[in-house]
Amino acid sequence: MIILDKVSKVFQLEAGSYTALKENSIHIRKGEFIAIMGPSGSGKSTLLQLIGGLDLPSYGSITVDGVEISKLNEIERTIFRRTRVGFVFQNYQLLPMMTVAENVSLSLAANKTPKADIKTKVQRLLQDVNLADKENHFPAQLSGGQQQRVAIARALAMKPKLILADEPTGNLDQKNGKDVLQLLSRLNKEEQITIVMVTHDRQAAEKADRIITIQDGEVVQERLEGVELR
Ligand SMILES: Nc1ncnc2c1ncn2[C@@H]1O[C@H](COP(=O)(O)OP(=O)(O)OP(=O)(O)O)[C@@H](O)[C@H]1O
Numbered sequence: 001m002i003i004l005d006k007v008s009k010v011f012q013l014e015a016g017s018y019t020a021l022k023e024n025s026i027h028i029r030k031g032e033f034i035a036i037m038g039p040s041g042s043g044k045s046t047l048l049q050l051i052g053g054l055d056l057p058s059y060g061s062i063t064v065d066g067v068e069i070s071k072l073n074e075i076e077r078t079i080f081r082r083t084r085v086g087f088v089f090q091n092y093q094l095l096p097m098m099t100v101a102e103n104v105s106l107s108l109a110a111n112k113t114p115k116a117d118i119k120t121k122v123q124r125l126l127q128d129v130n131l132a133d134k135e136n137h138f139p140a141q142l143s144g145g146q147q148q149r150v151a152i153a154r155a156l157a158m159k160p161k162l163i164l165a166d167e168p169t170g171n172l173d174q175k176n177g178k179d180v181l182q183l184l185s186r187l188n189k190e191e192q193i194t195i196v197m198v199t200h201d202r203q204a205a206e207k208a209d210r211i212i213t214i215q216d217g218e219v220v221q222e223r224l225e226g227v228e229l230r
Contacts, residue, residue: 001064001065002028002051003026003027003028003061004024004025004026004027004051005060005063007021007023007024007025007057007059007062008021008058008059009057009058010059020046020217021043021046021050021057022217024060024214024217025060026212028194028196029194030161030192031188031192031194032195032210033185033195033197033208033209033210034194034195034196034197034208034209034210034212035197035198035205035208035211036199036211036214037200037202037212037213037214038213038214038215038220042214042215042217043217044214045166047214048164048166048196048198050070052081052087052164053069053081054081056070057070065161065162082107082110082158083111083160084158084162085162085164086152086163086164086193087163087164088151088152088163088164088165089166089167090166090167090168091171092148092150093151094139094147094150094151094154095139096140098138099135099137099138100131100134100138100139100150101122101126103150103154104125104153105118105157108121108158121157122157125153125157126153129149129150129153131146134146143176144172145172145177145179145180148168148171149179156187161192161193162194162196163193164195164197165184165196166197167199168181168197168199169181169201169204170200170201177204181204181207184207195208209224211223
């Protein structure tokens, strides 16, 4: 599903260049649930952004679902992101002036789904995340856990085979964090959606099939159900 071949990311700064990722080669199979862990500043979010086509690697190639995204131009990458990847962020990133239903419908509208279909699809998505009764609420009227479930419904709208989640439970208390993780786990198991999740939370990471640990821009450890792989 995801192949990174010797991927490096170098940021050009006024003070010089900074290597955030160093020659990482990573393979992620279809349907895997991967947790990415590592200290602050180790390159986790940068890695997720490269996999999601939000940014380009400086060196190396990235292939996602058969598409070499590191070769796509800006417009092609935008289409790739809109149609193939669901993004979930720590701070939910819902639009505050729009209702829950409008937030979930955004990508459907952007991808020219007929209006009549949007309504039924949004209702089904909100049922899936157990928020059918909140469609006319605004994000500020919901708890953090509910907002994150709206964000997950939005991420699912285009039926992506891949969800990239950056600290999805980072702002949530234990109960809400657990609910969000359970939802991601269910989507992974029942819908075979591949999930790559950055987390600082060891308990959250234990939900994954494999934990990839990054340090100073390099993968230093991979652990599969308790077995050290490197
Ligand atoms: N656009 C950018 N320009 C310059 N440097 C950047 C940029 N984005 C990230 N960096 C640097 O790259 C390094 C890795 O950042 P990244 O956000 O990937 O870390 P992280 O592991 O996700 O950290 P955290 O756990 O704190 O979110 C950091 O030193 C950061 O300052």
